[in-house]
Amino acid sequence: MTLALDSVRRGQRAKVLPGFRLTLGITLAWLSAIVLVPMFALVSRAAGVGFDGMIASATDARVLASFRITFGASLIAATINLVFGTMLAWALVRWRFPGRRLLDGFVDLPFALPTAVAGIALTTLWAKRGMLGQIADGYGLQIAFAPPGIAIALVFIGLPFVVRTVQPVLEELEPEIEEAAATLGASRLQTIARVVLPELLPALLTGFALAFARAVGEYGSVIFIAGNRPGQTEIVPLLIVTKLEQYDYAGAAALAVLMLLVSFVMLLAINLLQRWAKKRHGN
Amino acid sequence: MTIEALGLEKRFGSFAALRGVDLKVEPGELLALLGPSGSGKTTLLRSIAGLETVDRGQILYEGIDADTISLRDRRVGFVFQHYALFRHMTIADNIAFGLKVRPRRERPPRAEINARVEQLLELVQLGGLGGRFPAQLSGGQRQRVALARALAIEPRVLLLDEPFGALDARVRKELRRWLRRLHEEIHVTTIFVTHDQDEAFELADRVVVMNDGKIEQIGSPAEIYDQPATEFVYEFLGGANRLPCHVEGGVALIAGTRLTTDLPRDFTGDAVAFVRPHEIGVARPNGHIDDVAQVRSILPIGPDARLDLEHVSGHIEALVPRESLDAAGIGVGSRCAVRIARARVFPTS
Numbered sequence: 001m002t003l004a005l006d007s008v009r010r011g012q013r014a015k016v017l018p019g020f021r022l023t024l025g026i027t028l029a030w031l032s033a034i035v036l037v038p039m040f041a042l043v044s045r046a047a048g049v050g051f052d053g054m055i056a057s058a059t060d061a062r063v064l065a066s067f068r069i070t071f072g073a074s075l076i077a078a079t080i081n082l083v084f085g086t087m088l089a090w091a092l093v094r095w096r097f098p099g100r101r102l103l104d105g106f107v108d109l110p111f112a113l114p115t116a117v118a119g120i121a122l123t124t125l126w127a128k129r130g131m132l133g134q135i136a137d138g139y140g141l142q143i144a145f146a147p148p149g150i151a152i153a154l155v156f157i158g159l160p161f162v163v164r165t166v167q168p169v170l171e172e173l174e175p176e177i178e179e180a181a182a183t184l185g186a187s188r189l190q191t192i193a194r195v196v197l198p199e200l201l202p203a204l205l206t207g208f209a210l211a212f213a214r215a216v217g218e219y220g221s222v223i224f225i226a227g228n229r230p231g232q233t234e235i236v237p238l239l240i241v242t243k244l245e246q247y248d249y250a251g252a253a254a255l256a257v258l259m260l261l262v263s264f265v266m267l268l269a270i271n272l273l274q275r276w277a278k279k280r281h282g283n
Numbered sequence: 284m285t286i287e288a289l290g291l292e293k294r295f296g297s298f299a300a301l302r303g304v305d306l307k308v309e310p311g312e313l314l315a316l317l318g319p320s321g322s323g324k325t326t327l328l329r330s331i332a333g334l335e336t337v338d339r340g341q342i343l344y345e346g347i348d349a350d351t352i353s354l355r356d357r358r359v360g361f362v363f364q365h366y367a368l369f370r371h372m373t374i375a376d377n378i379a380f381g382l383k384v385r386p387r388r389e390r391p392p393r394a395e396i397n398a399r400v401e402q403l404l405e406l407v408q409l410g411g412l413g414g415r416f417p418a419q420l421s422g423g424q425r426q427r428v429a430l431a432r433a434l435a436i437e438p439r440v441l442l443l444d445e446p447f448g449a450l451d452a453r454v455r456k457e458l459r460r461w462l463r464r465l466h467e468e469i470h471v472t473t474i475f476v477t478h479d480q481d482e483a484f485e486l487a488d489r490v491v492v493m494n495d496g497k498i499e500q501i502g503s504p505a506e507i508y509d510q511p512a513t514e515f516v517y518e519f520l521g522g523a524n525r526l527p528c529h530v531e532g533g534v535a536l537i538a539g540t541r542l543t544t545d546l547p548r549d550f551t552g553d554a555v556a557f558v559r560p561h562e563i564g565v566a567r568p569n570g571h572i573d574d575v576a577q578v579r580s581i582l583p584i585g586p587d588a589r590l591d592l593e594h595v596s597g598h599i600e601a602l603v604p605r606e607s608l609d610a611a612g613i614g615v616g617s618r619c620a621v622r623i624a625r626a627r628v629f630p631t632s
Contacts, residue, residue, distance in 0.1 A: 181369075182382065
């Protein structure tokens with residue numbers, strides 16, 4: 001009793017589950033060491049070029065082109081992953097077929113494979129003489145060493161993010177809500193559009209955001225398939241590496257900070273969307 | 284609407300959920316499917332709704348084979364045990380769903396839909412809560428939303444799967460009474476599944492007792508209680524003493540009492556008798572040894588007393604007026620004669 005009174009007097013309530021301060025402390029220290037300190041170092045390095053320098057590098061034609069290709073290809077890849085990743089997750093959750101577990105295991109392959117290996121494999125496949133590249137060439141399409149090649153590499157590395165975020169939510173989804181929709185007279189298409197997809201919305205947004213973020217930062221697989229022609233198929237991470245090789249550390253840091261800003265704004269937007277979607281679930 | 288089930292059979296792998304079920308549901312009646320879990324009652328309900336396809340047999344809606352009617356045209360209002368509300372929609376949108384998904388030609392105008400939703404919200408006593416989301420409601424309220432949503436499509440039959448199973452006892456009782464009143468008001472043919480006999484007896488016009496994929500008995504609550512048709516029904520209703528006995532020429536000897544049974548006159552053999560506690564009386568012993576029991580405990584319940592009797596044929600529970608105990612001078616530990624007034628006897632197979 002006295003103890004309880006004491007802690008009230010000190011302006012804090014005795015907690016039933018202790019460890020708040022300890023876990024918060026560890027979390028903050030860890031986050032600082034792993035994320036915040038390197039970020040700070042990056043920004044302070046970029047400050048070397050000054051505000052004008054930042055603007056100059058941001059408006060450089062080659063830089064602008066690389067931003068367009070990086071974010072453009074990432075958005076396209078994340079969108080493709082959103083559609084096909086969701087379908088894949090659906091098939092894995094809803095149907096029982098031979099080889100399902102094997103297929104389920106394959107989904108994680110892009111996580112485990114060194115991205116350079118993926119890049120080389122995809123390049124061989126999609127080059128003009130490659131197995132699939134030949135077919136595309138027949139239609140006059142160039143895949144490898146062109147923007148579509150970049151998108152394909154990014155689809156490959158981003159796929160598991162969508163599948164693995166949507167899958168558990170689909171598993172939790174009661175079949176009863178679909179049955180309820182059916183007895184109320186909804187067609188299968190109406191049930192999916194009005195009942196299933198809205199239930200999945202928060203998970204879909206998360207998967208999309210993760211696949212997108214991963215694609216923006218991807219380097220290893222893309223540089224093999226992209227062709228890396230300045231202004232056409234050159235991605236921002238490659239441009240940064242190029243600057244580093246030319247000992248332009250401040251310039252590289254400036255690019256990195258710009259990239260960080262754009263990514264941050266886009267992820268923030270997705271996060272806000274997600275919060276809105278979750279609110280609609282009444283949580 | 285009249286619904287008929289003819290010879291329904293359904294297997295899930297090696298498990299037979301329905302093993303030849305015949306049932307006729309009369310228009311406007313409130314029917315309960317009562318049975319333990321695994322008895323096939325939910326499978327029967329889902330088959331009637333068209334959510335499950337049977338392996339054999341036929342379901343008729345007004346004499347028409349239900350297989351030829353699409354789920355949409357069946358106009359079945361189905362209420363799920365765990366509500367199955369659409370979490371991302373408001374209560375009003377949940378209720379309006381069945382009207383909004385109709386093809387454009389049949390869809391009522393928006394104003395009409397809104398008016399109908401308001402009306403249904405009032406009917407289920409949730410007026411003013413149309414703008415909330417399901418997560419903001421209590422279990423009982425959610426179940427009423429599910430009911431309103433099912434009623435919105437003006438169902439020809441209302442099917443409820445353990446509708447109050449997920450609710451606490453007090454809310455369950457309240458909703459039960461409310462559903463009974465609602466049924467009297469709208470009079471739509473209603474079938475509900477329950478494993479709770481109180482619920483079935485309190486609500487239903489007729490009760491269907493199911494066991495092991497088959498129907499054991501169909502009847503009014505009074506009929507089922509007074510005349511349990513099978514051993515299973517007696518066991519399931521509970522409360523009755525189960526006494527092994529011997530039958531000779533249709534007459535049973537149960538705990539020392541000779542009783543004429545409704546078994547055939549020429550039946551002789553072992554049987555089991557079901558005797559309800561209030562069908563047993565006690566008296567001062569009169570000399571015979573095998574009809575004497577020992578009183579182990581006496582629990583007064585109002586003007587009656589519940590007796591725990593130790594008899595050679597087993598443990599017997601009796602409910603007798605306390606006066607009769609005093610008159611016969613029976614107390615805890617004393618010996619008494621058992622008098623059986625009524626019993627149902629089933630031959631042991």
